Amino acid sequence: MNINFVCVRLKDNVESFERRRDAAIDLVRQVAPSENPFYYSDSRVAIYNSNVTDSAWSESPVYRAGATIISFSQPPIPIDIELHNSRAYWDEISNVVASEQYHRLLAGSFGISLQQGNVRVWTDYLGLGRCFYLQNEEFFAASNHLGALTKFATSKLQVDEEALGGFAAVGFYFNDLSPVKGIRHLGKSQLISVDRDGSITKRNYFDLTTLVSPDPEGVSIDETLAELQTVARNTDLLSKETCTVALSGGRDSRMTAAIWLSAGCDADVRTIGTLEGEATIAKELMLRYPEASRSNSVTHRISYPDLKPVSMPFGDRIENAFSLWDGDANPKVLDSAVRFTRPKRVSIGGMGGEICHGYYYLRPGQLEKLAKNVDPLSEIERRFTKRAISDKSREAVSLAVRQTAGEATAHGIHGVERTDYFYLVQKFIRWPRQKTNFASAVFLSSPSFIRASFRIKPKERVEKKLVTDLVAAAIPAWVDVPTYKASSEDLKVYGSAKALSFQKDPEDFWRIFNNADRWQPYFDTSRFEEFIELALADQGLPIHQSWFHTAIWIDETQRHIERLERDRRKL
Numbered sequence: 054m055n056i057n058f059v060c061v062r063l064k065d066n067v068e069s070f071e072r073r074r075d076a077a078i079d080l081v082r083q084v085a086p087s088e089n090p091f092y093y094s095d096s097r098v099a100i101y102n103s104n105v106t107d108s109a110w111s112e113s114p115v116y117r118a119g120a121t122i123i124s125f126s127q128p129p130i131p132i133d134i135e136l137h138n139s140r141a142y143w144d145e146i147s148n149v150v151a152s153e154q155y156h157r158l159l160a161g162s163f164g165i166s167l168q169q170g171n172v173r174v175w176t177d178y179l180g181l182g183r184c185f186y187l188q189n190e191e192f193f194a195a196s197n198h199l200g201a202l203t204k205f206a207t208s209k210l211q212v213d214e215e216a217l218g219g220f221a222a223v224g225f226y227f228n229d230l231s232p233v234k235g236i237r238h239l240g241k242s243q244l245i246s247v248d249r250d251g252s253i254t255k256r257n258y259f260d261l262t263t264l265v266s267p268d269p270e271g272v273s274i275d276e277t278l279a280e281l282q283t284v285a286r287n288t289d290l291l292s293k294e295t296c297t298v299a300l301s302g303g304r305d306s307r308m309t310a311a312i313w314l315s316a317g318c319d320a321d322v323r324t325i326g327t328l329e330g331e332a333t334i335a336k337e338l339m340l341r342y343p344e345a346s347r348s349n350s351v352t353h354r355i356s357y358p359d360l361k362p363v364s365m366p367f368g369d370r371i372e373n374a375f376s377l378w379d380g381d382a383n384p385k386v387l388d389s390a391v392r393f394t395r396p397k398r399v400s401i402g403g404m405g406g407e408i409c410h411g412y413y414y415l416r417p418g419q420l421e422k423l424a425k426n427v428d429p430l431s432e433i434e435r436r437f438t439k440r441a442i443s444d445k446s447r448e449a450v451s452l453a454v455r456q457t458a459g460e461a462t463a464h465g466i467h468g469v470e471r472t473d474y475f476y477l478v479q480k481f482i483r484w485p486r487q488k489t490n491f492a493s494a495v496f497l498s499s500p501s502f503i504r505a506s507f508r509i510k511p512k513e514r515v516e517k518k519l520v521t522d523l524v525a526a527a528i529p530a531w532v533d534v535p536t537y538k539a540s541s542e543d544l545k546v547y548g549s550a551k552a553l554s555f556q557k558d559p560e561d562f563w564r565i566f567n568n569a570d571r572w573q574p575y576f577d578t579s580r581f582e583e584f585i586e587l588a589l590a591d592q593g594l595p596i597h598q599s600w601f602h603t604a605i606w607i608d609e610t611q612r613h614i615e616r617l618e619r620d621r622r623k624l
Contacts, residue, residue, distance in 0.1 A: 054492070055114050056081045056103040057126040057184075058196040059165045060205060061172055062096070063251045067191045072624050074099045077194070077201040084198065084376055085393060091115040093122055098167055100124055109396045109492035111293045114162075116143045120169065123150050126182055126197050127162040128291055130494055132280060136287045153244065156259040159284055160498040163197065163239070170249035178259050180241035180482050181498055183381070187236050193247050195239070199379035202236055203617045210618040211235075212611050218449030221575035221607055222442045224383045225483040227453035232380040232610045233617075241478065264503045265474055266465040272505045274522045280501035281523075282316035285401075288494045289318035294398040295350065298322050302334035302537025304520045305406030308527075309497065313401055314342060315527035319350045321398075326355040330537040341530040362552040365390035367561050371609055379617075380610035382486035384602040387554070396492035405497030408481060409506035411514035413472040420511055423469050430458050430471050441580035441600060453479070469511040477503070553598045555588045566601060569608035576604060 058081060062070040074094065078101050082090070091102040091113075102115050102124045116123040123146070134145050134157070149157050150166055153175075160177035163184035174195045176184050185202055186195040192205040203210055216230035229237045239245065242259040289296060298320045300310045313320060324335040332355050339353045363370075373391040374382060413433055414420040423429040434454040438447040457479060461471045496502075509519055525532045555562045581604070584597045 054162070054183075054197070055106055055126050056085050056101075056196065056198045056201070057114070057124055057163065057165060058099075058101040058194070058198065058201055059124075059167075059172060059174060060099050060192060060194040061247050062098075062191070063193060063247075063253075064191050069624055070192070073192070073204045076620070076624055077101075077196075077204040080204070081196075081198055081201050084200070091124065093117075093167075097170070098172060100165055100167060102126075105395050106492045109293055109399050110291055112142050112291050116147060118147070120167075121147075122165075122167040123147060124165045125162045126164075126184075127492065129158040129162055129164070130284060130287050130291065130496075132157055132159055132284055132499060134287075135283055136290050138290075142291070153258050155244070156242065156500065159494065159496060161493075161495045165195065172247040173244060174239065174247075175244040175258065176239045176241065177498075178242045178261065178264070178500065179477070179498055179503075180239065180243070181495065184239040185231055185236050185381075186239055186245060188253060189235075193245075193253060195245070199231060199233060199236060199381060200617060203233065203621055204624060206235065206621055208235075210614050210621060212614055214445070215449050215452070217607055217610065218443075218446040218575055219453055221446045221572075221603060222437050222440055222450045223480070223484075224385070224603060225480065226381065227449070227479060227483070228456060233614055238483075241482070262464045264500055265477070265507045267470065268504075268508050270508070272508045272519065272522075274505075274526050277501040277505045278312065278315075278523060278526050280499055281312045281496060284494070284496045284499050285313045285316035285318050288399065288401070288496065289316070292399040295319045295321045296399045296401050299400070299402040300324050300335045300338065300353075301403075302328075302331040303403070304410070304517055304536055305403030305497070307338065307403075307531060307536070308406060308520045308523050309401060309403045310338075311524045311527035311531055312496075314349070314351065317349050320352070320401075322351060322353040324353070324355045326357050328537075328539055330539065334534065334537045337534050338531055341534065342528060362557045363388070363390055365392075367554055367558060368565060371565070371605065375609060375613045378486060380606070380613055383484055384606040385599070386486060387602045387606070388598070398492070400493045401496070402493070403497065404485065404493075404495050405481065405502070406520065408473060408477055408497075408503065409509070409514060409519040410517050411469075411473065411511060412476045412480075414469065414511065414515065420469065420515055423472060424511075428458060428471065429469050430454050430461070430475060433472055433475060441577045441584075443575055443577060446575045466507075470507065473507065473514070553588075553593055553595065555593060555598065555601065556591075562601075566605060569605050571611045572604040572607040575607055576600075 060074055085103040085105050087103045087105045089107055090104050093100045110128045112128045114125045114128050155175050156178040160179040160181040163176045163182040166173045183197040185199055187202045187205055189207050194202050194205040196202055211234045213234040216226050216232055219227040229240050242257045244258045245255045247253050298310050298313050299306050300322050326332040370387050370391045374386050414423050423432055426432050437450045457475050461474045466474050587593050
């Protein structure tokens with residue numbers, strides 16, 4: 054994903070505009086070094102795109118024709134237009150942008166346009182493509198990099214305590230919150246217009262009700278598959294190299310791979326073979342995709358990644374993570390080494406499949422329990438608030454759940470489906486980190502797939518009906534191949550090879566944790582005392598590491614904002 058940035062001077066007499074602009078762009082260049090960035094600036098507007106994904110995509114994320122500039126965080130993928138060659142690509146995209154029909158582009162990126170002095174900033178229909186914005190009397194700025202926006206704050210940067218409270222409970226920020234008070238996440242289907250006269254308006258350009266409201270007409274598998282195949286072929290055409298397609302023993306990657314291959318796309322199918330059961334199922338699936346039926350170039354490789362403990366010092370992981378994400382990422386990133394790298398090719402996986410099989414009622418008995426609630430979202434709230442968090446954090450969770458409940462009602466969503474809506478607009482959108490060193494297409498975010506997921510019944514979600522039907526329509530021979538679910542014994546393969554942070558380098562880890570003194574207001578400290586005791590007795594588990602990492606993340610977020618404030622004051 055490219056770092057996409059725009060800043061606008063709202064008053065003619067603001068002398069610090071150029072200093073702030075240069076500081077923001079210098080920061081982006083440090084975070085995401087690029088050989089071929091795009092940069093435009095005049096006395097009032099500046100646009101910068103890091104263009105670090107040019108090694109993966111055949112098309113630029115930026116279009117310029119005369120005084121018109123369009124810049125995306127990733128080259129947008131048309132949903133309802135079949136691209137037969139890339140020569141007409143920007144003709145099609147510029148028409149979509151000019152007509153403000155952004156919902157015709159696959160979710161996953163956000164856009165900026167400049168035309169006749171008017172600036173437009175928009176997110177995709179789901180808000181999946183990260184975009185934050187800052188607005189005050191002197192400046193407007195928007196980007197998927199929070200740190201760059203802080204350069205345009207005209208008052209002291211402060212931590213958003215409500216945002217951190219929710220984050221402590223779930224590991225992502227709810228709704229339009231960010232860790233910095235006054236910097237907001239631009240939500241689903243939203244468009245901000247900054248006109249030449251300095252006036253600013255924000256509105257929705259698309260009604261999400263058309264995707265998520267129940268519909269008695271049911272699901273058309275043929276129409277859903279056709280749209281997904283169009284997205285797949287367009288992605289294939291826009292990719293510079295053969296796309297990497299993930300295939301495991303599970304359901305979602307099977308569905309994704311089946312759709313991709315049935316669309317006639319080239320594919321470098323990859324399977325992680327650490328768990329033998331995954332590799333066995335994947336081999337069987339590929340054997341059932343016979344050469345005779347292929348109109349494309351397909352290879353299948355099983356890789357065996359090195360499971361040695363992470364060698365990067367824990368402190369370096371924290372430093373690199375906050376340079377990339379400024380606190381807007383799940384602390385799970387600290388489980389592994391954190392580095393900026395340029396993507397080599399586009400990756401395709403099963404992200405988004407959870408929306409069609411009942412994320413919050415997968416286990417036996419959960420659907421029945423949720424169905425008994427007057428509002429099933431109250432049960433989701435209870436699950437979150439019984440964790441090792443403080444009352445302050447519980448209040449933040451309760452507020453977010455109430456806000457989502459109001460949205461669901463406005464869309465006509467009642468019953469258990471309200472939990473699916475919560476998953477879609479909260480966790481699905483905000484939990485995945487902004488992949489600044491990754492090129493991917495989340496084509497299970499397509500409108501037809503979202504619509505189909507909300508038209509099936511809760512019981513059909515539990516039964517994985519939509520997944521099965523799409524696989525049957527795409528590659529029928531794959532339907533009766535069993536899925537693989539790792540047993541506790543299988544998972545020990547990972548656990549025995551990967552030392553936890555407090556085991557790998559205990560001196561460094563406990564030094565950092567013991568120096569962290571700003572996380573306590575957000576957690577139940579008595580529970581943490583139990584976690585610490587278990588870890589020191591060599592009985593710590595991955596769940597304890599997760600809590601420790603989240604506490605450290607909350608602490609470091611506050612320190613990071615203080616560092617950003619010191620830099621801002623110099624401007």
